[in-house]
Every structure is written in C-alpha cells, then in structure tokens.
Amino acid sequence: MFERILVPTDRSDPARRALEQAADLATRYDATLTALHVVDTRELDGGSGVDERTAAARAELDDALDELAVDPTPEGVVRAGIPNEEILDYADDAGMDLIVMGTHGRTGVRRYLLGSVAEKVVRLSDVPVLNVHPAEVDVGSVPYERILVPTDGSDRASVAVDCATDLATTYGAELHTVSVVDTGAMAPDVQFDVIMDQLQNRARTAVETVAETAREAGVEDTQTAVLEGRAHDAIRSYADDERIDLIVMGTHGRSGLDRYLLGSVAEKLVRTASVPVLTVRMPEE
Incomplete structure (x- = not known):
C-alpha cells in the first residue's frame, strides 16, 4: 500500500x-x-x-x-x-x-x-x-497493536477501512471499528425512539460489515462498537478507554474553497486525540 x-x-x-x-x-x-x-x-x-x-x-x-x-x-x-x-x-x-x-x-x-x-x-x-x-510517549507507539477505524457505513468510508485493514494485517494488530450515533445533532421529535432504533441498527450493520471485510482480508482479531454522542468526543474517548495506538479516519473529498474550511470530525481528532491519526481522503461525491 x-x-x-x-x-x-x-x-x-x-x-x-x-x-x-x-x-x-x-x-x-x-x-x-x-x-x-x-x-x-x-x-x-x-x-x-x-x-x-x-x-x-x-x-x-x-x-x-x-x-x-x-x-x-x-x-x-x-x-x-x-x-x-x-x-x-x-x-x-x-x-x-x-x-x-x-x-x-x-x-x-x-x-x-x-x-x-x-x-x-x-x-x-x-x-x-x-x-x-x-x-505520545507511552501511547500511540509503534508497533501498532490496536487500530481504530470509525465508519458511517457509506461507500466513501471504504477508503479508510481498506487502509486500516491493510495496516492491521501488516502489523498483526487488533482492528476496532466504531460507528457513532450523533445524538447532539438530533432535534427533539415525537418519534425519537423510533429514529434512534433506526440509527443504531444502521450503525451496527456498518461496523459488522467492516469487521467481516477485515476478517476476510486476514485480520484475526476484530472488535466492534456503536457509540452515542458528539462524534469526535465519542471516538476520542473510545480510543483512550481501549488503549488504541492509531486512529484511521476518512476525510471528505472537497475542492476549491471548501478544502480550506475547518470543522470536520477528522480535523478535530487531529487536534485533540492523544494517539496518531491517519487521515485518508474519501472520493468526492
């Protein structure tokens, strides 16, 4: 790779x-x-x-x-x-x-x-x-033993998943995959429980698909989790709790002025995570 x-x-x-x-x-x-x-x-x-x-x-x-x-x-x-x-x-x-x-x-x-x-x-x-x-003195060191890749289940996210899977295979590392239900972005709704169930089911499908793909590629140890909260906070907390050594994160394919604007989850993790963050640009929609 x-x-x-x-x-x-x-x-x-x-x-x-x-x-x-x-x-x-x-x-x-x-x-x-x-x-x-x-x-x-x-x-x-x-x-x-x-x-x-x-x-x-x-x-x-x-x-x-x-x-x-x-x-x-x-x-x-x-x-x-x-x-x-x-x-x-x-x-x-x-x-x-x-x-x-x-x-x-x-x-x-x-x-x-x-x-x-x-x-x-x-x-x-x-x-x-x-x-x-x-x-990163005691954490985030090489060789990587635990690699985390967040996913939203989209086809665009597969670029980061492929990269994380390849790294996990090369290093013989555990591959953790999470999907975050961003409750902070949800407005109150009379069908809140129904919406949450749908989002959680979609998130579970996303992480199970990544885990299955990784196992087929030769990754022996996979872990999955569905998280709730603000995406970058939830991912960072999971990385700390699970002693992750490397986060592999997709960034949205953008062009022109949009590429200069601040605010994506990946960029927030680059600033605040205590371990290395590998950003992989997703194809433009």
Missing part, C-alpha cells in the same frame, strides 16, 4: 516522533523514506539569509538521519518556501503516497485555532497523512 513515504522534519520533538514512526512504516512496507526540511522564508528578511539557513538545515537534517540508524538511510531534502506549500508540492512532484507529520500539542482555546502546518496539509493533501503528537 505504501511505497514512498515523506516525513517533513524540523528537529522538534513532534518531528522526531514522526520520523521514528515513518521509519517503522517504511521498514514494514519495504518503502522508500524521504525526510524533508523546509526553511520558512516568511521568517527571513526578504531574500537574505536563505543560503545560511538552508546550509544549517542541511546539517541538522543529516544529523537527524544519522541518529535514526535505519537501513537504507533515508533521503534528505531541503527546500525554502512556505512549509505547507512546499510539503504538498514535493509530495505531488515525487509521487508520495503517505505523509507522516509531527503536530504540536495544544491546550485550551489554542487547540481550536486555524493555522498549523499539519492542519493545512491534512486539509489539502490528496494522499493519506499520519499526524503524530509529541505527547
């Missing part, structure tokens, strides 16, 4: 964690691994200092790859520009099929502010993006 993996790095703790997980994935998938350092030209005074910063970034990147001690040694690339744009352009030009990124842990209102490089890449990337948080 993954043949060419890109990991942007800046020598921060989140980036080092991302590089470690990218290296493990590259080893298991026999994939090539490229580390990309982008010198942010917005931090420079005009064009001055680009050569010096680029040379320093090259030395730091070489040191990081030497410390990684994997064989073969990943390729290192240094570019100058706006980080999210350079990452996406390089991934497209080089035919990458996975981006692994470190995201900075934030609390309070800062968790909901727009602007991080990782969030922009998640929103705009056409290839899967694995987001790794700096807090």
Whole structure:
C-alpha cells in the first residue's frame, strides 16, 4: 500500500516522533523514506539569509538521519518556501503516497485555532497523512497493536477501512471499528425512539460489515462498537478507554474553497486525540 513515504522534519520533538514512526512504516512496507526540511522564508528578511539557513538545515537534517540508524538511510531534502506549500508540492512532484507529520500539542482555546502546518496539509493533501503528537510517549507507539477505524457505513468510508485493514494485517494488530450515533445533532421529535432504533441498527450493520471485510482480508482479531454522542468526543474517548495506538479516519473529498474550511470530525481528532491519526481522503461525491 505504501511505497514512498515523506516525513517533513524540523528537529522538534513532534518531528522526531514522526520520523521514528515513518521509519517503522517504511521498514514494514519495504518503502522508500524521504525526510524533508523546509526553511520558512516568511521568517527571513526578504531574500537574505536563505543560503545560511538552508546550509544549517542541511546539517541538522543529516544529523537527524544519522541518529535514526535505519537501513537504507533515508533521503534528505531541503527546500525554502512556505512549509505547507512546499510539503504538498514535493509530495505531488515525487509521487508520495503517505505523509507522516509531527503536530504540536495544544491546550485550551489554542487547540481550536486555524493555522498549523499539519492542519493545512491534512486539509489539502490528496494522499493519506499520519499526524503524530509529541505527547505520545507511552501511547500511540509503534508497533501498532490496536487500530481504530470509525465508519458511517457509506461507500466513501471504504477508503479508510481498506487502509486500516491493510495496516492491521501488516502489523498483526487488533482492528476496532466504531460507528457513532450523533445524538447532539438530533432535534427533539415525537418519534425519537423510533429514529434512534433506526440509527443504531444502521450503525451496527456498518461496523459488522467492516469487521467481516477485515476478517476476510486476514485480520484475526476484530472488535466492534456503536457509540452515542458528539462524534469526535465519542471516538476520542473510545480510543483512550481501549488503549488504541492509531486512529484511521476518512476525510471528505472537497475542492476549491471548501478544502480550506475547518470543522470536520477528522480535523478535530487531529487536534485533540492523544494517539496518531491517519487521515485518508474519501472520493468526492
């Protein structure tokens, strides 16, 4: 599934964690691994200092790859520009099929502010993006032992399910699949109980279908659950309770201005989950 993996790095703790997980994935998938350092030209005074910063970034990147001690040694690339744009352009030009990124842990209102490089890449990337948080010391480590894939039962969700199933097979991991009945989005209704029964039945069918597909693909251990509540909160709580190591989540296929807008369940999980979140873009409807 993954043949060419890109990991942007800046020598921060989140980036080092991302590089470690990218290296493990590259080893298991026999994939090539490229580390990309982008010198942010917005931090420079005009064009001055680009050569010096680029040379320093090259030395730091070489040191990081030497410390990684994997064989073969990943390729290192240094570019100058706006980080999210350079990452996406390089991934497209080089035919990458996975981006692994470190995201900075934030609390309070800062968790909901727009602007991080990782969030922009998640929103705009056409290839899967694995987001790794700096807090993941005892959780979310590799090898992945428990993988979670939420589903809504739609055909579009099958892209994330296929990716999660492949990862579970590769890692020999448990595959957990959940479907959330979003009670927060429901208005009071005289037929509330009937509607809830229908939604729960649909959710049970969705997770059982995923579990059966996974078993047919060779996943030996599957777990299913139907949850209630706000989707991102319910998924995050389940991941914490079940000691999930990786969440694989579909993002809606969007184009134009819609791809820049904030608010999907996947993006909220990228900001708030305590474990890595792999986002897979669903086909546009």
